[in-house]
Amino acid sequence: MTVLPTPWYRRPGLLPWAWAAALCLLYATVAVRRHLLMRTTGYDLGIFEQAVRAYADLRAPVVPLRGEGFNLLGDHFHPLLAALAPLYRLWPSPLTLLVAQSALLALSAVPLVRWAARVLGRRAAHAVAAGYGLSWGIASAAAFDFHEVTLAVPLLAWSVEALGRQRWRAAACWAAPLLLVKEDLGLTLAAVGGYIAYKGPRRLGLAAVAAGVLGSLLEFKVLLPALATTGGYAHGSNLAPAHGSLLATLAHAPLDVLRPELKATTLILVFAPSALLALRSPLALLTLPTLGWRMASENGFHWGTAFHYSAILMPVVFAGLLDVLGRETDRRTVRAALATVLAVTAVLLPSFPLAQLAQRATWHTTRHLEAARALLDRIPDGATVAASNRLAPQLTSRCTVVLFPTFPVGGRLYEYRRKDLPPPTAEWIIHDAQAPEAWPYQPGHWPYPLDQQRAELKAARKHGYEVVAARDGVTLLHRSADRSDTPRAPRTS
Incomplete structure (x- = not known):
């Protein structure tokens, strides 16, 4: 009997990359159309373009939109942004940043879809790819200008996949560059280290914890104040004690996390794309650093579902989902869970930016x-x-x-x-x-x-x-x- 070769489009190794290509096209279409319709803004696309343009010219990231002589590294510490400078040098346009962001967000689906295909099968991998790629956290980032956190999303996706495969050293290496993306992400590196210390080699995990905590402290206390125009951390006031003293703030923290009700809604929606199953995985603990500072912030923009703040959480949420389903022996339970994931995705999709593609105004020039x-x-x-x-x-x-x-x-x-x-x-x-x-x-x-x-x-x-x-x-x-x-x-x- 002659065995026919597997068609190229059905080869397992190509499935994640095919989804990444499709998602990249989807995100880029939304982002580019928004820019052509002049829905992008100086705050923030213009700010980041001025920074990357300066890097491309081999200058410090001084951003006139933020003020005369304003070094953007003194606002948030994101030197990894300079990695986009060669691309911008070749194509000096805001569309470069938008397409690069689309590609980075789409790339983050690859390790998660690969993980799903390995432990759940090909059909389940399609469901995970759709659920993740169309999730509201990713969509909100893809359709709102450009932000440095985009660089962290694929790094964390590869890191959590390595955690799922118990490739501890790889997980730490993928998470280490988070220190160069944003000052608070050192705490996420520390959370990855804590997971490694709990599940794997303790020495490696504790080293990652120390690197994350000390790296963030260095950025908060030394680098950002040294580079800031005002001589201090520009966003420190957002995390000032809300009740007069640190002790009183800590005492009120359990309820403050849920007040106003917008915070509680966001906490539910963060885990909703996984049908809340991610909460059963210890990997969900990796969301605590980001959720912690957002819910403790005095800035109301940090509490909701708009903007880019939840993109970094989506790889962790879907890693938690895969961790739970990978340990499930009842295939009917797995299918029911994935059907729920797709149903939640379908319900949330019209309320978030990817739905703009179905609106007539998106394709109309006025x-x-x-x-x-x-x-x-x-x-x-x-x-x-x-x-x-x-x-x-x-x-x-x-x-x-x-x-x-x-x-x-x-x-x-x-x-x-x-x-x-x-x-x-x-x-x-x-x-x-x-x-x-x-x-x-x-x-x-x-x-x-x-x-x-x-x-x-x-x-x-x-x-x-x-x-x-x-x-x-x-x-x-x-x-x-x-x-x-x-x-x-x-x-x-």
Whole structure:
């Protein structure tokens, strides 16, 4: 009897990579369309592009959008971001960061799908791939600008897969670079080390715990204050004792984790993609460092499901799911669990950003967009520009951009109308008075109400700016460089 060769598309080794390619295309489509519809923002896509652009030019990551001379490494410690500089050098565009983020998030599915195929079979691997790839935590990150935590997601995915295979040294090695992605992720490295010490070689695990804790302390206490414009950790106030003293804060912590109710909702939704089964695995403990600082933070943005904050949790949640199902001997129980995972995914999908692909507005170019692009094209390369939040990332690849209607000084944002501050120094101002359609996260006119923005725009004309063009709510102003009362534009490096 002749045995036919297995078709290439059914080979087990290709399954995870095929899913990764499909997910990358999905994420990139959402991200690129959002950028083309001007739904991306200066805070944060423009900020990270300015940092990567500086790395590509072999400069320190000084970010004009955050303030004159603002070194982004003093805000969050993410030197691994420089790894994207060669790619940006080849293709200097915000789309480079968006596509790179899509690829990194999709890549994180590979070790998890491979693990599922090995312990549960091919069909189960498809279910895990769909559940993970369409999970709300990954989707929220894929569709909101660009963030450094994207670099950590595949690293942690490979680390937890190695933990599942009891490849302890590999797990520690994959987790070690987390220290270079963000200052709090050293605590996640320490959690990985704690798991290794509990399940495997104690000496290796304790070494990883020490490296994670000491690395984060070094970044919090030494590196970030040394690089910060303000001379301290910029986000330290978010974790200040909420009840006056550390002891009182610790006493209230059990209830504060669940108050307001948004926190409790988020905690449930974090584990919902696994049908809550991940809670039965000790791997779920790896979520505690990230969930801990988020729930303890005074910043309400950290409590919810928007933005990128939950992306780092999804690999751990699905690793916990695979750990539990891999020990299950009843195949019907496994099938029922995976069916529940897919059902939860289907229920949550319409409420999160991937659903934008099914909306007509995502594929429609409006007259407002055409007007904005026409005015943006009138700004020459190399100019200094004060731009509205949503217009900023349309310019950061070719201009020096600061945020309008605020003037960044010393790492903080100050309003133009403050009499004790210098007037705007950018050559150009471009302002958009129209809020975007289907805006999912921030108010459309962030950072200030539209009435105040219009007042700032009017005040700018007193400093010598003249209206060059105005179309469909977009206003372009220019200030001639030969005016005697025009201060020089701030240096960017």
